[in-house]
Amino acid sequence: MILFRHPSLWIGLGATLAFAVLALTSIVWTPYPIAGIDIAVRFQWPSAAHWLGTDQLGRDMVSLIMAGTLTSFVVAALAVAIGAGIGVPLGLAAAAWGGPVEWLVLRMADFVFAFPAVVVAILAATLFGPGAMNAVLAIGIFNIPVFARVARGGALSIKTLDYVAAARLAGLGNWAVAFRHLLPNIASLIIVQSTIQLSQGILAEAGLSYIGLGTQPPATSLGLMLRDAQSLFLLHPWLTLVPGLCIVLIVIALNLAGDGLRDAIDPRLKRRGSPHATA
Amino acid sequence: MPLLEVKNLSVAFGPHVAVADISFALERGERFGIIGESGSGKTLTALSITGLLPEGAAMDGSISIDGVPLPTNEKAMARLRGKRIGMVFQEPMTALNPLMPIGDQIAEAIELSQTASVAHIEVPPLLKEVGLEARHAGRFAHQLSGGQRQRAMIAMALASKPDILIADEPTSALDLITQRRVLDLIAELCTRRQMALLFISHDLKAVATLCSRVAVMHDGVLVETGKAQSVFGAPRQNYTRRLVAATQFKVRPLARPPIGSPLLSVEGITRDYRQGGLPFFPAKALRAVDAVSFAINSAESLALVGPSGCGKTTLARIIVGLDRATSGQITLAGQVYHGSDLPNGLRRDVSLVFQDPFGSFDPQLTIEQSIAEPLRLEKGLTPDQRIDRLIEAVETVGLDAAMLRRHPHEFSGGQRQRLAIARALITKPRLLVLDEPVSALDMSVRGDVLALLARLQADFGLTYLIISHDLDMVRAIADRVMVMEAGRIIEEGKPGEIFANPQQKLTRELVAARLPELSG
Numbered sequence: 001m002i003l004f005r006h007p008s009l010w011i012g013l014g015a016t017l018a019f020a021v022l023a024l025t026s027i028v029w030t031p032y033p034i035a036g037i038d039i040a041v042r043f044q045w046p047s048a049a050h051w052l053g054t055d056q057l058g059r060d061m062v063s064l065i066m067a068g069t070l071t072s073f074v075v076a077a078l079a080v081a082i083g084a085g086i087g088v089p090l091g092l093a094a095a096a097w098g099g100p101v102e103w104l105v106l107r108m109a110d111f112v113f114a115f116p117a118v119v120v121a122i123l124a125a126t127l128f129g130p131g132a133m134n135a136v137l138a139i140g141i142f143n144i145p146v147f148a149r150v151a152r153g154g155a156l157s158i159k160t161l162d163y164v165a166a167a168r169l170a171g172l173g174n175w176a177v178a179f180r181h182l183l184p185n186i187a188s189l190i191i192v193q194s195t196i197q198l199s200q201g202i203l204a205e206a207g208l209s210y211i212g213l214g215t216q217p218p219a220t221s222l223g224l225m226l227r228d229a230q231s232l233f234l235l236h237p238w239l240t241l242v243p244g245l246c247i248v249l250i251v252i253a254l255n256l257a258g259d260g261l262r263d264a265i266d267p268r269l270k271r272r273g274s275p276h277a278t279a
Numbered sequence: 280m281p282l283l284e285v286k287n288l289s290v291a292f293g294p295h296v297a298v299a300d301i302s303f304a305l306e307r308g309e310r311f312g313i314i315g316e317s318g319s320g321k322t323l324t325a326l327s328i329t330g331l332l333p334e335g336a337a338m339d340g341s342i343s344i345d346g347v348p349l350p351t352n353e354k355a356m357a358r359l360r361g362k363r364i365g366m367v368f369q370e371p372m373t374a375l376n377p378l379m380p381i382g383d384q385i386a387e388a389i390e391l392s393q394t395a396s397v398a399h400i401e402v403p404p405l406l407k408e409v410g411l412e413a414r415h416a417g418r419f420a421h422q423l424s425g426g427q428r429q430r431a432m433i434a435m436a437l438a439s440k441p442d443i444l445i446a447d448e449p450t451s452a453l454d455l456i457t458q459r460r461v462l463d464l465i466a467e468l469c470t471r472r473q474m475a476l477l478f479i480s481h482d483l484k485a486v487a488t489l490c491s492r493v494a495v496m497h498d499g500v501l502v503e504t505g506k507a508q509s510v511f512g513a514p515r516q517n518y519t520r521r522l523v524a525a526t527q528f529k530v531r532p533l534a535r536p537p538i539g540s541p542l543l544s545v546e547g548i549t550r551d552y553r554q555g556g557l558p559f560f561p562a563k564a565l566r567a568v569d570a571v572s573f574a575i576n577s578a579e580s581l582a583l584v585g586p587s588g589c590g591k592t593t594l595a596r597i598i599v600g601l602d603r604a605t606s607g608q609i610t611l612a613g614q615v616y617h618g619s620d621l622p623n624g625l626r627r628d629v630s631l632v633f634q635d636p637f638g639s640f641d642p643q644l645t646i647e648q649s650i651a652e653p654l655r656l657e658k659g660l661t662p663d664q665r666i667d668r669l670i671e672a673v674e675t676v677g678l679d680a681a682m683l684r685r686h687p688h689e690f691s692g693g694q695r696q697r698l699a700i701a702r703a704l705i706t707k708p709r710l711l712v713l714d715e716p717v718s719a720l721d722m723s724v725r726g727d728v729l730a731l732l733a734r735l736q737a738d739f740g741l742t743y744l745i746i747s748h749d750l751d752m753v754r755a756i757a758d759r760v761m762v763m764e765a766g767r768i769i770e771e772g773k774p775g776e777i778f779a780n781p782q783q784k785l786t787r788e789l790v791a792a793r794l795p796e797l798s799g
Contacts, residue, residue, distance in 0.1 A: 166639055167641075169601065169630070172652070
């Protein structure tokens with residue numbers, strides 16, 4: 001029912017799911033091992049043996065894309081988990097307590113916003129050395145203030161409603177109000193923001209890997225594939241196009257899914273049938 | 280030939296028919312009222328006449344002005360709206376442009392109607408006509424009071440010198456005194472300008488004051504049409520009879536426990552709000568409640584009346600422990616508190632019923648979860664006792680225990696207000712604070728909710744503090760009335776005495792603003 005009324009949600013979720021299945025399959029099976037270097041078959045065009053051809057080291061492109069998509073998804077998803085896991089409680093606390101707590105959360109958010117993810121990643125890489133976990137950390141830290149602000153904004157508008165006052169009358173404290181009443185009522189906002197941050201995370205991971213601060217070989221990611229192929233772009237543009245197009249498609253799919261979700265769970269559409277709507 | 284003729288009008292949203300086959304006519308200079316409760320289709324009828332139906336609405340039937348059918352072309356319709364029809368909406372704050380001074384908005388309406396090329400000359404007399412001063416022309420919507428905003432809206436509607444003024448609940452967002460003034464203004468303008476009025480309201484008394492002919496709408500159907508006096512004096516349909524009966528707030532006198540000793544006493548409560556200002560240079564504090572002292576006796580109904588913004592809701596929030604007084608103290612059953620420091624042990628003795636039954640339940644929780652929430656104030660209840668208490672509370676307010684599993688959106692406004700009362704009663708409180716308990720409800724269910732409150736008081740010896748601006752409701756249910764103005768209590772006494780012989784200026788205005796009882 002929802003799917004037919006919101007085609008963009010349907011297309012977006014479908015495409016995202018297709019990429020996710022492809023990525024998850026790479027855990028148990030890829031057509032060729034991704035570390036299988038075979039110089040003899042390098043720079044091949046797509047064929048029955050290698051559906052998307054092979055790269056400069058003779059590795060199978062399909063296998064690389066599958067594994068690379070997995071890395072990108074995992075890094076972005078962990079970063080969203082960090083951002084939402086820390087940011088949402090912070091935002092709720094800001095809304096529920098107000099006053100100095102709110103001031104502190106907002107100034108902390110401003111502080112983190114002042115540093116782009118790249119700067120945080122460079123810092124993490126200098127401290128702990130480059131790697132996928134550093135990308136997770138950098139993007140995750142960048143996600144925290146985004147979620148904190150979304151949660152606070154949503155919770156502030158819920159907080160003025162009578163049922164929150166009723167809960168306070170029933171002796172509920174700030175945490176109880178935040179988790180019993182505020183969180184469930186802003187869940188839809190958080191879900192939509194998560195899909196948007198997921199697509200942002202995939203882009204950020206690609207960027208960090210591209211400048212060498214993210215995933216390290218022999219593991220691979222879509223950003224790392226771009227980096228490996230850039231010096232060969234004029235000779236073999238195919239090697240750049242395949243991972244690049246994958247990133248574009250995944251990001252478009254996630255954005256479509258996010259927009260569709262927002263339309264589908266928009267409270268204004270949900271209220272249909274309530275006496276207010278017909279008054 | 281009638282000025283406006285509506286024939287077999289139907290409006291449907293897909294399979295749902297909102298307005299079904301209604302016909303009526305409006306003569307020149309006539310004042311016609313449409314009465315209906317929320318969801319009756321009265322607003323959709325008005326929107327069909329102005330061609331402003333929302334997207335997805337399918338209209339059928341014919342509407343003609345001076346015998347000419349309304350144009351189907353949107354551009355021609357817009358020109359017709361600008362010239363022949365003036366419209367006044369319910370909420371002037373959202374109907375006015377917040378970024379444009381009201382003088383400019385009125386001038387724009389004049390220009391669009393093409394009746395004058397020099398709009399700025401026309402604005403001051405128009406402002407004067409609706410009771411505003413020339414200096415108001417430069418103000419923005421948020422700098423005006425609710426009544427002034429509605430006057431500005433009326434000036435815009437008059438700009439084109441329309442033949443028909445359509446007013447959709449123009450006073451339901453205003454308080455009693457302002458409501459009366461705006462109604463008087465509309466009546467005066469219609470007489471002076473020979474303008475026909477289509478007045479849409481749920482308030483029978485307002486319609487009876489203004490209109491000579493009325494129609495009653497119910498579930499999209501015109502139930503009854505006729506002269507105001509005959510419809511209200513001798514209603515022919517059951518539905519109309521119920522509406523007319525509901526305006527009188529007849530609460531059956533019940534055997535009540537005698538009024539006892541003081542339960543709650545308020546001593547010198549003051550609440551200041553500080554807004555804006557810089558650190559070390561605070562802005563001047565706004566005093567919402569100013570040294571208020573009074574006492575409520577057990578099993579008494581005390582009413583607190585006053586215009587909007589007088590501080591009565593702030594006072595109620597302090598008493599129930601949602602806000603904290605800047606100074607002063609409250610004593611409940613021998614314990615002293617100042618508002619939000621109300622000890623948890625005492626919280627179960629005080630409950631609040633909110634004004635808006637739609638905002639007072641969490642849409643994500645079941646009714647059971649919401650109503651059981653205050654039970655956490657009572658330690659050591661077994662699950663069985665909990666369920667017994669829930670069922671008892673719901674059955675006390677006349678609803679079925681099976682409703683506990685459902686979600687708030689499945690209930691009507693009247694049912695939700697009953698459920699809100701059930702939630703307030705579940706801890707078996709001694710004092711129930713009722714903040715405008717029936718003003719958000721439809722006329723026909725107000726009487727039921729008031730009867731329920733009276734029965735509960737008789738059965739359980741409850742003490743009520745009723746916050747309201749509705750003097751008729753207060754007269755029906757209260758033992759004692761306090762009148763509040765600008766944070767202070769200015770007058771106090773028995774409702775019969777105060778309303779018969781008001782001492783203060785504000786009280787006199789409130790009493791004078793009451794709309795006359797339906798004749799007949």
